[in-house]
Each structure stands twice: as C-alpha cells, then as structure tokens.
Amino acid sequence: MKDVISVLTLLMVLMALGIASAKMQRYMIRLYQIQSLLLALITLLTAIGESSPATLWHTNSLLTVIPIALAIIVPPSLARATIPLTDKPPISAANPLNWTVWVKYLWHTLPRQARKYTINAMPAQQNIVLSLSVNLGLTIAAFIIAFGLSETPFIDNTSLAVSIALLLLGLSTMIHQQNITAQVMGLLMMEHGMFLAAIKAGALHALAWVFVFSLFFYIIITLTILLYLLPQLRQAATSLNVDDQRELKG
Amino acid sequence: MLALPLVAAVIPFVVKKWVRVWGWTTIIFSFLALLISGVLAVHLGDGRVLVKDNYWIYLDALSVYFILLVNLVVFTASWFINGFLTHRQQISTGYHPRLFHLFFNLFHLTMLAVPMVRNLVFLWIAVELTTVFSTILVRYRGDRKALEAAWKYIIITTTGIIFALLGTLFLLASAIPQASLDATADPLNWAWLAQPAIAKNLNPTFVELSFFFVLVGYGTKAGFAPMHTWLPDGHGEAPFPVSALLSGVLLKSALYALLRFYTIANLALAKNGTNFLPLSWLVVGLFSLGLATPFILKENRFKRVLAYHSLEHMGIIAFGIGVGTPIALFGALLHALNHALTKALMFLTYGHVRQIYAAQSVGGEISDEDIKGVLSGLPYSGILLMLGGLALVGAPPFNIFMSEFIILWAAIARPFSWAGVLSLIIFLVSITVIFIGLVRHLSRVILGPSPFKLMIESKVALAPLFLLIGVIVIFGMFVPSVPIDFLQLLNQSVHIITEGSVGVP
Numbered sequence: 001m002k003d004v005i006s007v008l009t010l011l012m013v014l015m016a017l018g019i020a021s022a023k024m025q026r027y028m029i030r031l032y033q034i035q036s037l038l039l040a041l042i043t044l045l046t047a048i049g050e051s052s053p054a055t056l057w058h059t060n061s062l063l064t065v066i067p068i069a070l071a072i073i074v075p076p077s078l079a080r081a082t083i084p085l086t087d088k089p090p091i092s093a094a095n096p097l098n099w100t101v102w103v104k105y106l107w108h109t110l111p112r113q114a115r116k117y118t119i120n121a122m123p124a125q126q127n128i129v130l131s132l133s134v135n136l137g138l139t140i141a142a143f144i145i146a147f148g149l150s151e152t153p154f155i156d157n158t159s160l161a162v163s164i165a166l167l168l169l170g171l172s173t174m175i176h177q178q179n180i181t182a183q184v185m186g187l188l189m190m191e192h193g194m195f196l197a198a199i200k201a202g203a204l205h206a207l208a209w210v211f212v213f214s215l216f217f218y219i220i221i222t223l224t225i226l227l228y229l230l231p232q233l234r235q236a237a238t239s240l241n242v243d244d245q246r247e248l249k250g
Numbered sequence: 251m252l253a254l255p256l257v258a259a260v261i262p263f264v265v266k267k268w269v270r271v272w273g274w275t276t277i278i279f280s281f282l283a284l285l286i287s288g289v290l291a292v293h294l295g296d297g298r299v300l301v302k303d304n305y306w307i308y309l310d311a312l313s314v315y316f317i318l319l320v321n322l323v324v325f326t327a328s329w330f331i332n333g334f335l336t337h338r339q340q341i342s343t344g345y346h347p348r349l350f351h352l353f354f355n356l357f358h359l360t361m362l363a364v365p366m367v368r369n370l371v372f373l374w375i376a377v378e379l380t381t382v383f384s385t386i387l388v389r390y391r392g393d394r395k396a397l398e399a400a401w402k403y404i405i406i407t408t409t410g411i412i413f414a415l416l417g418t419l420f421l422l423a424s425a426i427p428q429a430s431l432d433a434t435a436d437p438l439n440w441a442w443l444a445q446p447a448i449a450k451n452l453n454p455t456f457v458e459l460s461f462f463f464v465l466v467g468y469g470t471k472a473g474f475a476p477m478h479t480w481l482p483d484g485h486g487e488a489p490f491p492v493s494a495l496l497s498g499v500l501l502k503s504a505l506y507a508l509l510r511f512y513t514i515a516n517l518a519l520a521k522n523g524t525n526f527l528p529l530s531w532l533v534v535g536l537f538s539l540g541l542a543t544p545f546i547l548k549e550n551r552f553k554r555v556l557a558y559h560s561l562e563h564m565g566i567i568a569f570g571i572g573v574g575t576p577i578a579l580f581g582a583l584l585h586a587l588n589h590a591l592t593k594a595l596m597f598l599t600y601g602h603v604r605q606i607y608a609a610q611s612v613g614g615e616i617s618d619e620d621i622k623g624v625l626s627g628l629p630y631s632g633i634l635l636m637l638g639g640l641a642l643v644g645a646p647p648f649n650i651f652m653s654e655f656i657i658l659w660a661a662i663a664r665p666f667s668w669a670g671v672l673s674l675i676i677f678l679v680s681i682t683v684i685f686i687g688l689v690r691h692l693s694r695v696i697l698g699p700s701p702f703k704l705m706i707e708s709k710v711a712l713a714p715l716f717l718l719i720g721v722i723v724i725f726g727m728f729v730p731s732v733p734i735d736f737l738q739l740l741n742q743s744v745h746i747i748t749e750g751s752v753g754v755p
Contacts, residue, residue, distance in 0.1 A: 149455060149456075149459075155423065163416075167412070167413070167416065171409065174405070174409060180401070183405055186409075187405070187408065187409060187412075190409065190412050191412065194412055194415055194416060194419075197416060197419055198419060201419055201420075201423040210369075210371050210438065211371060211415070211419060214371050214374065214375055214415070215415065217375065218375070218378055218408075218412075218415075221378070221379075221382050222378075222382070222404065222408045225382055225385055225386070225404055226404065226405070229385075229389065229397060229400055229401055229404070232389075232392070232397050233397050233398070233401055236393070236394040236397050236398075237394060237397075237398070245398050245401065245402075246398075247394055247395050247398050248395055248398055248399060248402075248482075248483045248486070248487070
C-alpha cells in the first residue's frame with residue numbers, strides 16, 4: 001500500500017506542475033480537481049493502512065470528505081467571483097428557496113457566465129518554457145531538501161518532499177501567473193501540500209484531525225473573503241489582471 | 251474579557267437605530283476590557299502563571315503583558331470611531347457603521363484571543379482570524395485603492411501564515427515520540443512543550459526547520475522584511491482607527507506567537523550551541539531596518555511613511571531578540587509596548603487632523619499634499635503630532651529612546667565579534683538616517699502656513715491622546731510600577747521567554 005500512496009503523491013506533484021504552468025484557467029481548475037481526488041484517495045489509503053491506533057481507521061477515513069468537498073465547492077465559487085457585480089445573473093427565475101434552483105445556478109448559470117470573462121482566457125503573459133523550468137527547479141529543490149534530512153520518525157521523505165514541492169509550486173503560481181484567480185489556485189495548491197503533510201506527519205494520530213480541520217477552516221474562511229473581494233476588485237479595476245492592481249506603489 | 255468585544259459587536263444588531271450608542275458601547279466595553287487586564291496584571295503579583303489548568307486558556311506574565319498592550323491601543327482607537335463614522339456619513343461613501351462596529355470588535359476579540367490560547371494550533375487560528383476580520387476593515391472605504399490594499403493584505407498574509415502551520419506541524423510532530431511515552435502529555439500545549447526537560451529532547455534539525463517556517467509565516471504577519479509588502483498598503487488605506495490597531499497591535503500579536511515558538515526553540519537548541527536563532531532574528535531585524543530606510547527618506551504619503559516606520563521598529567525589536575541577553579529581551583518587549591503606544595498616537599492624531607481638514611474642504615475629501623501647517627491650523631493636534639513624531643524617531647525624553655537605548659546597551663555589552671560590530675553599525679546608521687527622514691516628513695505636515703484659518707478643536711476628542719502622550723513621556727523616564735508593576739511584568743516575561751514554562755498545566 002505504501003508504494004501506491006507514493007505513486008499517488010508523485011502524481012500530485014505532476015498535477016501541481018500542470019497547474020503552475022497552465023495557460024488556461026479552465027485546465028487549472030480541472031487539474032486542481034484531479035489533485036483533490038488524488039489527495040482524497042491518499043487520505044483514505046493512509047487511514048486504512050497507517051491509522052494509529054489502528055481502530056481509528058474508520059474515523060480517520062472521514063477526512064477524505066474535505067478535499068472532495070473543496071473540489072466541489074471551488075469551481076462554482078471561483079466562477080461566481082469572476083463575474084462583475086453588474087453582470088451577475090439573477091437567481092429569482094423560480095422560487096429561491098428551492099434548492100434545485102441554487103444547484104442549477106451554481107453549477108450551470110454561473111460557470112457559463114464566467115466563461116465570458118476569465119475562466120476561458122487568462123492573460124497568460126508568462127513564458128511557458130521559463131515557468132516550467134522554474135517549477136521543475138523548485139520541485140527538485142523540494143526533493144533535495146526532504147531527502148537531505150535524516151529519516152524522520154513521523155513522516156516519510158517522499159511525502160515531505162511532495163508537501164514542500166506543493167507549497168513551493170503554489171507560491172510560484174501566485175508569483176508568476178498574471179491573474180488574481182490563478183493566485184487563488186496557487187493558495188489552494190499550497191493548502192493541498194499542507195493537508196498532505198498533516199495527514200502523513202500525524203500518521204492519522206489524533207493530532208492530524210486538529211491540523212486538517214484548522215486547514216479546512218482556514219481555506220473556507222479565506223476563500224469566502226477572497227471571493228467577496230474579487231467581484232468588487234473586478235468592478236473597480238475592470239479586470240482581474242495583477243498588472244491592473246498597481247494603484248498603490250512606493 | 252473575551253465576552254466584552256463579542257457583546258459590543260452584537261449590540262448594533264440589537265439596538266438598531268442609535269449609531270452613536272454603538273460607538274459609546276465600543277468605547278465602554280473596550281475600557282472595561284482594559285480595566286480587567288489591569289486587574290489581571292495586578293493579580294499576577296509575584297507569580298508568573300495566572301491560569302494554567304484551563305483546557306483552552308493559558309495566562310502567564312507574557313500573555314498579560316500583551317493583553318494590556320492590545321487593550322490600551324484598542325481603547326484609544328475606539329474613542330475616534332464615532333468621529334470617523336460621522337465624517338463618512340457626511341461624505342456619504344463607505345458608510346456602513348454596523349459593519350464597522352461588528353468587525354472592529356471582532357478584530358479586538360481575536361487579538362485578545364492570541365495571547366490567551368494555550369494550544370499552538372489554536373494560536374495559529376486566532377492569528378489567522380485577525381487577518382480575516384481586519385481585511386474587511388481595510389476594504390471599508392470600498393474604493394479601488396482600499397480594495398487593492400485589502401486584496402494584497404489577505405493574499406500575502408494568508409500565504410505567509412500557511413508556512414507557520416507547517417512550522418507548527420514540524421515542531422509538534424517531532425514531539426510525538428516523547429508524547430507517546432506519556433499518557434498525560436499534550437504535544438499541542440505550549441506549556442508542555444516549553445518545559446526544559448521536554449524541549450531539550452526535541453529533534454534539533456526539525457526544531458530549526460520549524461522555527462524557520464514559523465519565522466517566515468508569523469514574520470509575514472509581523473511585517474518583517476522581505477514579507478512586509480502588505481504593510482504600507484494595508485496601513486495606508488485602512489480607516490485611521492484601524493491603522494492604529496494594525497500598526498500598534500496586530501504586528502505585536504504575530505510577534506507574540508513568534509516569541510512562544512522562540513522559547514521552545516531556544517530551549518531545544520541550547521545544548522547544541524548553534525547560532526541559528528540569534529542569527530535568524532538579527533538578519534530579519536537588520537534587513538527590515540535597512541529596507542525601511544530608503545522608503546522613509548523618499549517622498550510619500552504620511553500614512554505610508556508611518557507604515558514603513560513600523561517596519562523599522564519591528565526590525566529594532568527583532569534585533570533586540572537577536573541579541574538575546576535578558577537585558578536585550580527586556581528592551582525588545584518594552585519597545586513593543588512603546589512602539590504600539592507611539593504609533594497609535596501618530597495614526598490617530600494624523601487621522602483626526604485629516605478628517606478636520608477634509609471637513610473644511612470642498613467635497614469632504616482632501617489629498618495628502620494639502621495637509622500642512624497643522625501647528626498653526628490645529629495647535630493641539632499639531633503639538634501632539636510634533637511630540638509623537640519626536641517620540642517615534644527616538645528622541646529623549648520619550649519612551650522609544652529608552653527602549654532603543656536598552657537594546658543598544660545590551661548589544662554593546664555582548665562579547666566582541668566583528669559580526670556584532672557590523673550589525674551595530676548597520677543598526678546605528680539606519681536609525682540615524684530614519685531620524686532625518688521622519689523629521690523631514692513631519693516638518694512638511696506640521697510647519698508652514700495652514701490652508702485653513704485657525705480651527706477650534708474639541709479637547710474631549712483629544713483627551714485619550716493627551717493621556718497617551720503622558721504615558722509615553724513617563725515610559726521615557728522610567729518603567730512605572732504604579733498602578734501596574736510593569737518592571738516586574740517585564741522581568742517575568744523575560745524569564746518566561748528564556749526559561750520556558752513554569753510547570754505542566
């Protein structure tokens with residue numbers, strides 16, 4: 001099982017490299033969703049194989065819900081945030097208390113509307129070769145750091161390397177991508193790195209729960225604030241390009 | 251004490267019509283919080299730990315010191331909320347009084363929670379919550395600049411703080427082997443980890459790695475260079491009572507978190523004789539000082555200049571901690587309080603002046619260039635700005651002179667080393683150049699003819715600022731022991747930082 005988990009964690013790095021170098025936001029979001037599912041699978045396998053004490057495996061498996069929940073919540077929320085306030089489609093087509101109206105609104109109306117704005121075309125001014133090289137360099141650096149440390153009693157070197165790589169690649173995405181929504185994706189990728197470190201380091205000891213829930217809470221609150229600010233920023237600056245947010249200098 | 255800001259936050263939703271009552275409620279409740287923290291400090295007496303058996307709360311001298319600092323600044327800032335909101339109402343943009351009171355009080359609540367929690371993950375959550383609530387306050391005006399500042403603030407600080415969680419994870423995970431031997435052990439509890447017997451057995455490599463990540467994470471929130479880029483934007487665009495809190499208290503909350511980790515790391519690495527910790531602090535401190543210098547010298551908006559000053563003073567505090575002797579730590583802690591008081595005075599006075607000038611001008615808005623001749627237009631505020639400015643640059647007989655002098659003295663008293671001499675030179679050159687820079691900015695604001703004729707100022711409105719300048723002068727001459735024994739509180743706090751927790755709660 002350990003080998004399967006190692007392969008899955010390495011696949012997470014591949015997804016991260018894809019996100020960090022993506023030229024289309026649509027692909028970024030898809031890769032993020034795949035990465036979330038990989039993380040959920042790793043969490044489940046770790047819960048079954050490494051729970052300490054072993055009887056806790058079924059409780060620890062519940063942590064799988066968190067990355068899946070984020071993979072479901074993030075795309076429509078991000079879509080909603082990219083639409084200017086004035087163009088927001090109304091919800092009042094039918095009874096707003098009817099939950100199916102909300103599901104349709106969040107899953108179809110908003111993403112379709114958002115596609116007109118930034119989900120499809122991102123101002124990818126980045127040089128893809130350069131960004132891939134930088135990101136590959138960061139990944140190698142993460143592996144060198146993790147494997148340079150002596151064998152640790154609480155986390156295997158591969159998981160540690162992947163966690164650090166995700167943190168660095170998330171940071172790189174935030175710095176190099178020219179769009180604010182891509183910065184949010186970078187932040188989410190960093191959260192995946194932390195999540196992986198938390199479940200592996202705690203070996204799903206009781207400690208992992210505190211960390212994972214803190215992280216979940218952190219990402220939900222931060223996302224809420226970010227998604228609250230995004231449409232206003234878009235309205236004020238007429239775009240979500242980082243270059244258009246440079247009123248404050250010096 | 252935590253219930254007070256919570257109740258004050260809820261009141262605007264219960265008493266719906268009287269906006270001024272909301273303001274007075276915030277003032278009264280923050281005053282009560284200040285009173286309670288004073289009682290806690292007196293009650294602490296000779297002991298170092300006040301609450302240790304509670305699952306959620308751990309209160310020792312260091313916590314009480316930071317709680318006092320938070321409440322002092324919050325009370326002073328709360329005095330100006332009514333005036334600020336009235337002005338916003340007159341210019342009719344960005345006027346959401348209920349929202350302002352709600353988030354101001356929630357911000358107060360989270361800043362109080364930071365020095366109270368005993369669990370290191372809850373500490374991280376509390377620090378993160380300060381960001382969440384203050385972001386809404388930074389964007390309060392709702393214009394493009396405020397939105398951009400809020401965006402940069404949340405994106406930079408939340409990115410940084412994730413590294414603090416990684417650092418926490420490394421520290422706690424390295425304690426698992428020890429914790430698994432003892433059924434009563436609580437590896438998330440600071441007091442357990444900070445026992446010398448526990449700390450010395452932590453894996454030193456991981457403790458160093460942990461401290462590095464924590465320094466990056468909480469250091470971003472504390473405004474240390476090079477993670478400080480949110481600071482001038484956030485402080486510059488926030489409403490002035492919020493700027494006072496951001497600069498005066500928020501940075502210190504992150505510093506508090508760093509000190510808790512520093513204590514554990516210091517105990518854990520003591521046996522190795524490594525220079526990692528002092529070196530980290532010195533590099534961060536001197537880099538912050540060095541980076542702040544050119545930005546204070548150049549032409550800039552006054553609030554941004556004050557923000558860069560925060561970078562400088564956080565650098566001085568880090569330098570003091572880096573020197574590492576008990577005297578230097580005493581100076582660094584004292585400097586944290588002194589900087590909080592002085593910066594609150596400056597932001598509040600300048601905001602008050604700006605508000606009066608704006609009210610005199612057409613449209614109720616005014617640019618920074620038009621704020622000049624304060625001494626002739628608003629003599630009381632002018633004097634406050636002048637005295638506060640002198641205090642800020644470290645002139646005697648003000649408080650910052652005292653704490654900078656203590657830090658400098660401690661640095662000189664260390665055994666000779668070329669690195670020490672070099673850092674001392676950088677420290678002295680930076681603070682001298684910064685002195686010149688701020689005096690230039692200050693003279694632009696307070697001297698010369700005022701664009702408006704002599705205006706009448708309400709002495710009641712300025713009362714807490716006069717009180718504050720009084721405290722600043724007192725702390726510049728001696729560390730008072732009445733009504734609160736600050737000298738004892740500081741000594742106890744230094745003892746906690748160097749020796750760790752006193753016992754297992």
